[in-house]
Amino acid sequence: MLKYLFKRIMSLIPVVIIISVLLFGLVKTMPGDPVYALMPPEINDPADYERIYAEIKTSLGLDKSLAEQYVLWIGRTLSGDLGQSTLFSRPVVDVIKTPMKNTVLLNIVSTLLSFIISIIVGIKSAVKRGKLYDKSWQVFSLVGMSLPTMLISILLIYVFSIKLGWFPIGGMPSVPDDGSLGYYAVFSRYLVLPIVTLTIGSFASTIRYVRNAMIDVLNSDYIRTARAKGLSEKVVIYSHAFRNALIPVVTVVAGSLAGIFGGASITEKIFSFNGIGTVLINSVTNRDYYLILALNLFYAVLSLVSNVIMDICYALVDPRVKLD
16 A cells, blocks of 8 residues: 555655646736735835835746746745735635635535435435435435525525524624634634535535445345345345445545535635635736745645555555555
8 A cells, every 4th residue: 555655655746746837837828917916005106116126026027937846836835935915915725725624624524424415315315216315315316406506505505694694694703713612613603604605515516326226236146145045134135235336436535525515616705704715716817926826736636646545545445456
């Protein structure tokens, strides 16, 4: 396993380098000049303005060639310096620290909920294939997959925030984050609707994978043999069929990790949730180059890592698969 991980990590390095070059080149083609965003607004003298402009440009390395700028940026990135955000006038690391924590929490909870619900409902739907329970969840699955995230968010806000008043419409807690239970109790109320939105969109499709995988396994010869031996239906389903049915499901869930974070961007923006998605959208609309580079590189690396996780999960679920 360790040998395999080492080989995979080493194979990712050239891919990350190529992606970083492409990202850097694309961002550099965007219109605008980041230096102007960092210029002090109170400067009126043209000579002082030009001098300070040149100083800021030099400090950012923008007076160098494109190749030198890339080497300078990637070197700083590897050392943990992601640059200065022109939108927030703070280091990019400080800007994304809290939103990153919020987004990771949001996506981990919604993914776990989606996975658990999908397994429970999918197995029961496969066992009750063609019956009312199965047909009802198939309809729900189709509706959930068809509805865009934006519409699901608006419906939840209208019902649970405007009509019932159970949860806030959006935003973040006004109380300071002091790490107390009181803060997290307030913060959890702001998490509920975004989590439900992401969970609905995710498990609506995952249910179908679980159901179809279970139906295929339940029709296998070894399942018929297990039943012929007199094993109880519960043992047949959960001890024999369930693990094999997990193979395609785990592959899909692990492989969609990057997509889940991408989908959270829309949800975060609608709920005004302080997450990476909201920061990314704001950085693009305000041409915050270093912030755009950092966040897109994060999504690219996340996508590559999710492929490694998918292979590992596949091997853990299916003993026939050997990692070498």
